[in-house]
Amino acid sequence: xxxxxxxxxxxxxxxxxxxxxxxxxxxxxxxxxxxxxxxxxxxxxxxxxxxxxxxxxxxxxxxxxxxxxxxxxxxxxxxxxxxxxxxxxxxxxxxxxxxxxxxxxxxxxxxxxxxxxxxxxxxxxxxxxxxxxxxxxxxxxxxxxxxxxxxxxxxxxxxxxxxxxxxxxxxxxxxxxxxxxxxxxxxxxxxxxxxxxxxxxxxxxxxxxxxxxxxxxxxxxxxxxxxxxxxxxxxxxxxxxxxxxxxxxxxxxxxxxxxxxxxxxxxxxxxxxxxxxxxxxxxxxxxxxxxxxxxxxxxxxxxxxxxxxxxxxxxxxxxxxxxxxxxxxxxxxxxxxxxxxxxxxxxxxxxxxxxxxxxxxxxxxxxxxxxxxxxxxxxxx
Amino acid sequence: xxxxxxxxxxxxxxxxxxxxxxxxxxxxxxxxxxxxxxxxxxxxxxxxxxxxxxxxxxxxxxxxxxxxxxxxxxxxxxxxxxxxxxxxxxxxxxxxxxxxxxxxxxxxxxxxxxxxxxxxxxxxxxxxxxxxxxxxxxxxxxxxxxxxxx
Numbered sequence: 186x187x188x189x190x191x192x193x194x195x196x197x198x199x200x201x202x203x204x205x206x207x208x209x210x211x212x213x214x215x216x217x218x219x220x221x222x223x224x225x226x227x228x229x230x231x232x233x234x235x236x237x238x239x240x241x242x243x244x245x246x247x248x249x250x251x252x253x254x255x256x257x258x259x260x261x262x263x264x265x266x267x268x269x270x271x272x273x274x275x276x277x278x279x280x281x282x283x284x285x286x287x288x289x290x291x292x293x294x295x296x297x298x299x300x301x302x303x304x305x306x307x308x309x310x311x312x313x314x315x316x317x318x319x320x321x322x323x324x325x326x327x328x329x330x331x332x333x334x335x336x337x338x339x340x341x342x343x344x345x346x347x348x349x350x351x352x353x354x355x356x357x358x359x360x361x362x363x364x365x366x367x368x369x370x371x372x373x374x375x376x377x378x379x380x381x382x383x384x385x386x387x388x389x390x391x392x393x394x395x396x397x398x399x400x401x402x403x404x405x406x407x408x409x410x411x412x413x414x415x416x417x418x419x420x421x422x423x424x425x426x427x428x429x430x431x432x433x434x435x436x437x438x439x440x441x442x443x444x445x446x447x448x449x450x451x452x453x454x455x456x457x458x459x460x461x462x463x464x465x466x467x468x469x470x471x472x473x474x475x476x477x478x479x480x481x482x483x484x485x486x487x488x489x490x491x492x493x494x495x496x497x498x499x500x501x502x503x504x505x506x507x508x509x510x511x512x513x514x515x516x517x518x519x520x521x522x523x524x525x526x527x528x529x530x531x532x533x534x535x536x537x538x539x540x541x542x543x544x545x546x547x548x549x550x551x552x553x554x555x556x557x558x559x560x561x562x563x564x565x566x
Numbered sequence: 567x568x569x570x571x572x573x574x575x576x577x578x579x580x581x582x583x584x585x586x587x588x589x590x591x592x593x594x595x596x597x598x599x600x601x602x603x604x605x606x607x608x609x610x611x612x613x614x615x616x617x618x619x620x621x622x623x624x625x626x627x628x629x630x631x632x633x634x635x636x637x638x639x640x641x642x643x644x645x646x647x648x649x650x651x652x653x654x655x656x657x658x659x660x661x662x663x664x665x666x667x668x669x670x671x672x673x674x675x676x677x678x679x680x681x682x683x684x685x686x687x688x689x690x691x692x693x694x695x696x697x698x699x700x701x702x703x704x705x706x707x708x709x710x711x712x713x714x715x716x
Contacts, residue, residue, distance in 0.1 A: 242692070242695070245693045245694070412616050412617050413616070413666040414666045415666075426639065497588065498589050500620070509619065513620060513622065513635075524624045524703075532674075533670070535670075536666070536667055536669060537666075
């Protein structure tokens with residue numbers, strides 16, 4: 186997309202403007218630390234970053250346009266391919282939006298299953314992030330430790346939903362299948378395993394002086410800027426901004442469980458690391474509250490075979506592992522949406538990157554970008 | 567703040583504004599020419615709507631509608647601003663210096679709908695290639711090579 190000649194032209198343009206000594210380098214699209222196909226054009230002055238320009242779209246599939254020709258049962262499957270690490274929560278957002286439009290009552294059992302699955306997803310996503318983040322900073326071992334735990338969650342998902350990554354388990358009205366009979370025991374075993382092993386991560390990463398030196402005070406984002414840039418999720422909470430949709434606008438029965446919204450005021454990369462670790466414990470606590478209290482009953486409400494949303498506009502906000510996902514459906518009364526917009530968390534979080542790293546050294550770029558937890562298909566859609 | 571108070575405030579700033587309360591949040595329909603001045607007041611004055619959580623556009627085949635979802639992190643009230651712009655040469659003032667998140671979202675709307683945001687600091691294509699022609703999210707867009715309609 187951006188050919189060699191174009192980049193050379195960019196460099197000469199800068200030089201003709203009289204900015205000598207500036208260097209334009211490209212990170213990506215194929216770069217291990219971008220975890221996908223993200224292309225950053227970085228303008229450097231010596232080792233100091235002057236500007237970062239993200240070039241997106243390498244994995245753009247125009248999901249919003251595709252959804253305009255998919256029915257309300259079909260379009261949910263596409264959204265698993267946006268933020269594939271929060272597939273359950275993406276599906277849930279779409280299902281909730283359709284339910285809101287059609288005023289479908291979801292059975293209590295389905296609501297509890299949905300919360301359980303969402304929180305397991307959140308733990309799996311944060312586990313992967315911790316491993317990948319440590320690897321970005323040069324530590325290879327934590328990656329295997331976190332994948333060991335993540336694997337257990339993937340196995341639990343596979344048993345109930347039939348898939349490990351793109352589950353498509355949430356449907357309008359409830360869930361697609363009932364829980365597997367083994368689900369409860371396996372989740373309980375996972376909780377015991379998680380609690381005994383998570384201290385290893387602390388020893389390996391948080392108590393490691395190299396990790397602390399590379400993340401403390403790096404990539405600072407103030408609370409005001411976090412709000413202005415539309416940052417959500419652990420990125421904004423690491424700057425002390427209360428933005429957990431599960432607390433602000435509870436959905437799917439989150440108002441019935443007790444958990445804390447984790448906040449850290451520092452706003453640096455280390456704060457964002459701490460947030461994710463402590464959020465995993467909150468998720469575990471939610472699962473513990475519900476795992477023995479799954480109500481009996483239907484796992485899916487009775488719905489019509491063909492779903493039709495009334496004319497109007499419907500918006501749902503949910504908290505994915507990365508932040509706030511918004512689903513905005515404009516309906517003209519038919520079986521397909523007239524217009525659909527996914528407000529993805531990664532897109533807004535990425536827009537703050539230039540502001541966060543401007544003026545810092547290029548070595549700190551990965552420590553900052555890693556903590557944004559970017560998932561590229563979520564940004565490009 | 568309750569919808570009535572928000573309405574009163576907006577009427578005092580923008581007497582021509584119309585309201586629609588059928589949706590989840592209060593919808594305010596305004597003239598695109600007065601959007602920029604109103605936006606500054608919405609963020610800084612009484613309402614403190616400091617977080618723009620969604621910015622998008624809808625193609626109605628006869629005109630385009632810009633939709634801004636705003637909320638306040640302090641008071642937790644939300645409103646939706648809507649403004650109709652013409653479809654042939656759509657133009658509207660940028661709000662990217664008021665809510666910084668609008669910078670990326672406006673670039674996205676620019677390339678997918680062809681809306682020109684006046685005084686935007688860096689209005690270039692973000693997702694599509696530089697030589698891409700047409701506005702994919704408009705209703706009359708046809709792409710003979712890549713399948714978009716299923």
